[in-house]
Amino acid sequence: MDNKYYSAIQKSVYITNNLQIIQTLKEDYRDDLLSYMNNLGNVEAVLKALRSDELQSQITVYGFNPSIYRTEGIRKIGDLDPDIRTRVLTNEDDYPVRSFRVSPDSGRLEAHIYSKIMDFNETLAITEVVFPLEQSFAKLKALLPSGSFILYQAKDGTSFAVGGSNVSEAVISGAENSVPADYYRVALHLKSAQDDLLLYVGKTSVRLRVDGLLAIPLVMLIGLLLTIFFSIRFVTSLLTRRLTALTDNMRSETDTLNSFGTEGEESGGDELGQLEGTFRKLVVQIRDYYRLSAEHDLERGLLEAELLQGNLNPHVLYNTLSAIKWVFPHEKLTAIVDDMVDFYRLFLNRGEIVAPLDQEFEMIRKYMEIHRFSYESDFTYELLLEEEAKKAHVLRNMLQPIVENALIHGVNSLASGGKVTLIAGKEGDHIVIEVTDNGPGMSELAQARVLGDGTVSAKKQAQLPDAEAPAGQPAVAGGGRGPSGPGSGYALANIRRRIKLYYGEAYDMRLECTPGGGTKVILRIPFRLKEQLPVKPAPIFPAPPVSSSR
Template sequence: MSDRLLRRFRNWGLKHKLILAFALLIGFVVVTSGLIIYTISKNRLEQTNRQLLLQNLKQTGALIDSKLDSYFLKSEIIFSNTHLQNFLRTQYGDLYSVYDAYQNQLSKVLEPVLMDMTYASTKGSELINVTIYTPNETLPKDSGILKDIKEIEGKTWVQELRQSKEKYQWQWVHEESGRKYISIHRLLTSFIDLKELGVLSIHIPEEVFVKLLQQNNEGSRSVLFLLGDSGDEIRSRSGAMLPEKDVALLRASDSREQVEKRTIEGQEFLFASIESTATGWHLAALMPYSDVTKPLKPIGYAVALILVVSLLLGLVLIVFIAHLTTRRLQLVIRKMNRVKSNWNEPLQLIAGRDEIGQLDATFNELIQALKITTEERVRLQVQKSSLQVELLQAQINPHLLYNTLATIQWKAKKADALEISDVSEALVRFFRHFLNHGDSRSTFGQELRLIGEYTKILRFTYNMAFEETIEFEEDIMAMGIPHLLLQPIVENAVVHGLRPKKAQGSLLIRGTKEGGRIIVEIIDDGVGMAPEQTDRINRSEQARPSYRGYGFLNVRKRILLGLGEEYGIQVESRPGAGTRVTLRLPAEYESSLE
């Protein structure tokens, strides 16, 4: 199935392929962009709601802490009043003295404090319940403000209050006379002898805190919770419930504030919590996550509309661009077909500097380069043919010289002219190697033997002495080399380098193997060459027949025609310091002139 689809796709025209490819690309980009925009909007909206929810929680927490601090301050005022101290410490003997103490001491202490300790309830404005539990048996207990301390003896919170260093304690939601309160208890002690005078309790109704939770949460579906150390939580209204495990984790948490996303009973909520600075209790809030995403619906519709319109416009643009692109490609293809049938077809550039225009310009340049290469190949072939003729002529002419020299050598030896006999024998061996049985290929070993005979002839001819050293790796000696390639370089080194030198010189011929190449160096310590002369040789400029660079150019030409452009010759020289000639030759030689 996949192979069938792939074959069908290959057979489609380029225009249809471009439309499909760009349609998929634009569709991917548009859909991805839409999803990214929607996700970013959702994340930013969620972050804003997180901040608002936490800010609302902090404001509500500040109101609750302020209310708790005010009741704590009231308890401080009552506790520190000396009239109350005297009232609770004094032992009364008759009702008159008790009545007088109520009027002149207790009322003066409590009335100013109780005046602003009211709250609005369903029954109207009510006073906050203030109770003093006293062990003084001479005071009458009216079951109102004054109560017998025996009523609270044995309760856990009383024992904890007496053991605490602060001598005050907040008590979480508890029930008194059928109503729920949050209370602050303070241990009353004498300023004189630090004896216990009783316990002051201020009972704050639960609805006070419910109203505070509702105050900053009107018109919202969020539910606020006030969580104490244990027991039930106080809630702003009915709604989602915090799971018991979350309540337990929140009470045990060390985090002062947090905002996160939670799932409760299959519904997602934004959950936030802070810690009260006054009591250490936790204030939490739950916001339905649907309230966060609800404003995204118009944004989603707008994004979807933009995506559809963008996709349609993109498809229209794709079809138009694909048509323009393939139309110009067809022009290039038709030009190629014309050139294939007629090599000399005039080439006209297709307008445009885009890739198609560049392709057309490159095609025109390629055709021009092919024409030039073809002409150059024809020219080189003519040169090769001429060189082959020259090589054949060079093989014919020396035969007479070879036979004549052999006769001279025989007669000189017979006449006891040993020096003439030796040089004649060297010439004979030289020409034997020179002729090489008509083969244009030789080996490095054969070439070096030829050079050895040749240097003997040069010493005799020019009456000169020089030191000759040959350093060749053993495995190179049997490798192939074009015949008579090294001899012109050695001749240049001896005749033009060492001969003009007054002192005895030296000649080094060294061969090494580097990778797939053989490097041959011919080094003399003769008179050297001027820099401009060396540059002219390395640039392959044509030399005069008497000019020293003529032999180098001949060798360079043979290497280029027979071995290729990747091989060649390099000359380095300094006047008075000598000359180094480096040849780069193939390790596996096959002549192209055969």
């Protein structure tokens, strides 16, 4: 029905805008019948084409021009119903005027759509497009159960009943204002016509249909419930026998289990009650054991972190004291001794686990000068600390072993031009620290061995020299000029482990280097001010000890 309305309205719009029809309606034919016949042929061809679709529509043009003649499809305005003419001429809505009538010839219900043909401000004619509705209504009524009916409600508020079997006219007329008590109403909107079809379906017929649809599922549900009931009885019987045997075994093990719980917490005297009491006691014992185990792991993690932090070989002090024996100007000796005093003052830091990042940078600066003195090296260094990151607290002495590693195994292997860069800045809720040297770099296997990465097989690690140190250099950090050996330095693997012990497994240290391209060590840790520091680090399960390497 919506498509039929749309097609009819489109035809009406086409006629009102067709230039041939407008020109035919404007001319005066009182003295020129031949001209009318020529124009009429064009108009009739257009009207015939519009009637030729499946809509079975009738199209008529009612002209105001008194000189036109009545032919097929063209009539004088006086032939149009006066009421319809008045409605069309006074219509201020852009939507066409509609009328619904029963055809006197065929007895079918028809829809009439009227529009004006205008030339500037002059009304030349009124078009009428007629198409049947009875067939569409018949299909709809065939789908409705007995006792239902249809009301057609137009846009302007008028309505008429399409009818229904065994429905009194009183019920149909009363439905225009309200829904009868024994009916459901379903509204179907006709978009093109902007009207509504109101379907009134009897509640009795709906109930009968629903009852028929629900009968089979209801029978199936009852059968399913009976099956579940007897299955539960069967399983319960089997389970009770097993629980009885289990309870008897538990009674034979200990009399305490039978009297578990304080007053008011006693379970029932049957097998399930006894099992419930025993289960509660086991839950309490497991909870207590887990709490004690967690506290033990926490204490062990704290102790190990302290041991790792304190396991530092002060080889710098030994090397420097040895170098004092050499001949140097007095001013240099004074300066280096002052740097050593400042360095170890910052290094010890009154036993605190953490220290401000700017203090760590100051300690690194002192260490650089001591190293330059100890090794007579001409390397350069650059320390860059963002202002926002200065007050962040980090693990104490976390950077010194990394810088020492960069000096001894990086720039010391170069004849000249060595450089070490230390950069730290704040990124969101984290501190990112980078230590870079322009030394010989490391291979992928050497990086894995330095970090203690367990994913590298022992066979591959065995193929590597000690941390792939250059010739003439010690295998681990801390070699210096004094005596040293494997394990005497604070390896990068231990730094990595300290980070995981204190900050958690989510934080780590990584390397970026290629053979001959230098080495960069990157640390990413949480940004914490002093007042944000935890009392104790979160308990974790520490990794197994790893051997020192680079």
